[in-house]
Amino acid sequence: MPEYYPVYLNLAGKSCVIVGGGTVAQGKIAALRDAGADIKIISPQVTDGIKRAVQHGDVVWIQREYKPGDLGGAFIAVAATNVWHVNRQIHEEAENRGVLLNVVDDPDQCTFIAPSIVRRDPITLAISTGGASPALARKMREVLSEARILQWAELAGVLSQARRVIKEKRTAIDPTRWQCVITEELLQLTHNGNDDETVGIILSQLEDPGIPEMCPDLAHCRPGGCAKRAAMRAAEAVS
Structure with missing residues (x-):
């Protein structure tokens, strides 16, 4: 498992491509939107929550399967499909284009992983287990969210x-x-x-x-x- 370098990204005005339209893809929208990213979702079908985000102008939905070239112009991307060979294609394109990529539940194909976040404006704590256990990162987030130290x-x-x-x-x-x-x-x-x-x-x-x-x-x-x-x-x- 790789040793990750922790960093906060300025995504204001940057292009973000999410491939996949399920609940995992939906869960990525809020944080990316709050960071100011321009979000494009590529998927034949999407959840009702993503449809509402489209209606509110938070994301653009391209209603079709992923195809090579879809990461053109992207700064960051998320592969949130459950099809291994599609995620592999996305990974290869991201590597060729120098696009930062998170492949959900597959740390070996990621160039970045999304940490669990504890926020007490303007302070943000990012918690990561390096892909070992997202559940543990979420548990630590829940505990820290109530911790006195955040005062x-x-x-x-x-x-x-x-x-x-x-x-x-x-x-x-x-x-x-x-x-x-x-x-x-x-x-x-x-x-x-x-x-x-x-x-x-x-x-x-x-x-x-x-x-x-x-x-x-x-x-x-x-x-x-x-x-x-x-x-x-x-x-x-x-x-």
């Missing part, structure tokens, strides 16, 4: 604002210092809707070299970590 996603907005300010000032900040700033107290402020106050605290902690428990050099944290990092590690060990 940290609430900080993404304020951290992004602070990052823009730091970039505009061209201030060099050690990445470890950013980690020190991300605390439960900060999360609570954001949870209570105090975004402006939260951004202010982030900036003050990032830019003030005189905070006793943090490293005095903004651009280079001390080897072994500052006092704040040590305290954070100790708290994590206790919990």
Whole structure:
């Protein structure tokens, strides 16, 4: 089984071809549509759900069997038929054209596999077993969807604002210092809707070299970590 390289793709405006019209093909539409892909489905028959997607303008349906050349111009493709030799033909065309291909339930013919997704905007977690067990990936998605750790996603907005300010000032900040700033107290402020106050605290902690428990050099944290990092590690060990 291949070792996959995890990556997020920008599919906005990119052509995506799905060969097959069953429930598996239908299940691929939502994520591809949300990513902005232009979706074309090739199949003699399709599910009612795909028909509704066609009516809503989410996909284009070409009502016939796959034939060589159908991946022309595609950036990404999905083979969702249950006919091995057809999937093999699609695989060969994708290889020749350099099209990224997912062959459902056949990792050996895939150039990419679709992970299970946990989303807490703007944070996305992708879970993959490398094709070993999609059921396990789905189970982990269900567990993580309810996990307390996802509450940290609430900080993404304020951290992004602070990052823009730091970039505009061209201030060099050690990445470890950013980690020190991300605390439960900060999360609570954001949870209570105090975004402006939260951004202010982030900036003050990032830019003030005189905070006793943090490293005095903004651009280079001390080897072994500052006092704040040590305290954070100790708290994590206790919990």
